[in-house]
Amino acid sequence: QTVVTQEPPFSVSPGGTVTLTCGLSSGSVSADYYPSWYRQTPGQAPRTLIYRTNTRSSGVPDRFSGSILGNKAALTITGAQADDESDYYCVLYMGSGSWVFGGGTKVTVL
Amino acid sequence: EVQLVESGGGLIQPGGSLRLSCAASGFTVSSNYMSWVRQAPGKGLEWVSVIFIVGNTYYADSVKGRFTVSRDNSKNTLYLQMNSLRVEDTAVYYCASTRDYAFDLWGQGTLVTVSS
Numbered sequence: 001q002t003v004v005t006q007e008p009p010f011s012v013s014p015g016g017t018v019t020l021t022c023g024l025s026s027g028s029v030s031a032d033y034y035p036s037w038y039r040q041t042p043g044q045a046p047r048t049l050i051y052r053t054n055t056r057s058s059g060v061p062d063r064f065s066g067s068i069l070g071n072k073a074a075l076t077i078t079g080a081q082a083d084d085e086s087d088y089y090c091v092l093y094m095g096s097g098s099w100v101f102g103g104g105t106k107v108t109v110l
Numbered sequence: 111e112v113q114l115v116e117s118g119g120g121l122i123q124p125g126g127s128l129r130l131s132c133a134a135s136g137f138t139v140s141s142n143y144m145s146w147v148r149q150a151p152g153k154g155l156e157w158v159s160v161i162f163i164v165g166n167t168y169y170a171d172s173v174k175g176r177f178t179v180s181r182d183n184s185k186n187t188l189y190l191q192m193n194s195l196r197v198e199d200t201a202v203y204y205c206a207s208t209r210d211y212a213f214d215l216w217g218q219g220t221l222v223t224v225s226s
Contacts, residue, residue: 034211038155045204045219046147046155051212089155093211097168099145099157 002026004092006102012080012109020105021072022090028071034093035073037066039086040104046089050075077107085109112136112215114205119220126195126224132188132205132217140183143208146190148201149219156201159190160208173199195224 003025012018022035029035031053038046048057050066053073063078073092077084090102118130132144146158159169159179167179178191188205202221206213 036212038213040155045216046213047216048212048214051210051214055210057214087154091155091157091213097160097162097166098170099160099211101147101155101157104154 002094002100004090004100004102006088006090006105009106009108012077012084012107014080014082014109016080017076017078018080018107019069020075020077020088020090020107021069022074022092022102023072024092029068029073029092031068033073035066035068036091037064037073037075038089038091039084040089041086049088080107080109082109114207114215114217116203116205116217116220119203119222121223121225122195123226124195124197124224127191127193128195128222130190130192130203130205130220130222132190134186134188134207137207137215139181139186139188144179144181144188145206145208145213146177146179146188147204147206147213147216148199149204150198150201153201158203161188192222195222197224200224 005023037050040046054066065076087104089104115133145160161179176194180189202219204219205217207215
């Protein structure tokens with residue numbers, strides 16, 4: 001069974017840079033998995049940040065960027081702000097009409 | 111305004127059935143891939159099902175054989191028929207339009223609680 005891995009809870013200082021990653025329990029993540037990223041605050045629906053590895057969704061500020069770093073997909077937040085405190089999820093398209101989400105990473109800004 | 115509105119959640123006993131609806135406005139359900147994603151209380155997101163434009167349907171292993179996704183083009187609405195419900199199906203269920211292999215427009219979710 002495929003497991004998509006994300007970091008445990010993470011802290012970043014205001015104005016700092018944080019990079020979250022999205023890996024596979026077996027194998028490497030490439031653009032062929034069409035990695036996408038979402039943020040979610042408690043009680044709210046997820047919001048799309050990045051799709052197709054590095055394309056920002058409409059209205060997403062350019063301090064959010066996506067990439068492939070080594071064998072993982074990555075989401076980088078540059079100049080972290082207090083309202084960036086969220087849970088961040090990645091999801092990979094596994095082919096044949098199926099997707100697998102990572103377990104999410106809780107980011108705290110303090 | 112482009113939006114998705116889910117309904118149909120509630121409290122149901124194990125083994126029961128429930129049908130969720132997702133009404134779309136501002137875009138056409140049948141012209142988009144449409145997915146269901148769920149989130150158990152305090153847990154992460156889990157992809158559940160997708161229906162392609164041509165009508166192909168796919169499911170997560172955890173719901174295969176029990177859940178059925180469909181759409182009514184005349185009502186511009188997506189459905190999720192859930193049968194043989196289990197306690198572990200308790201979650202907020204979101205519908206989402208699916209483009210470029212990502213979930214781009216999300217509804218606000220509807221809570222399904224499976225409990226005796």
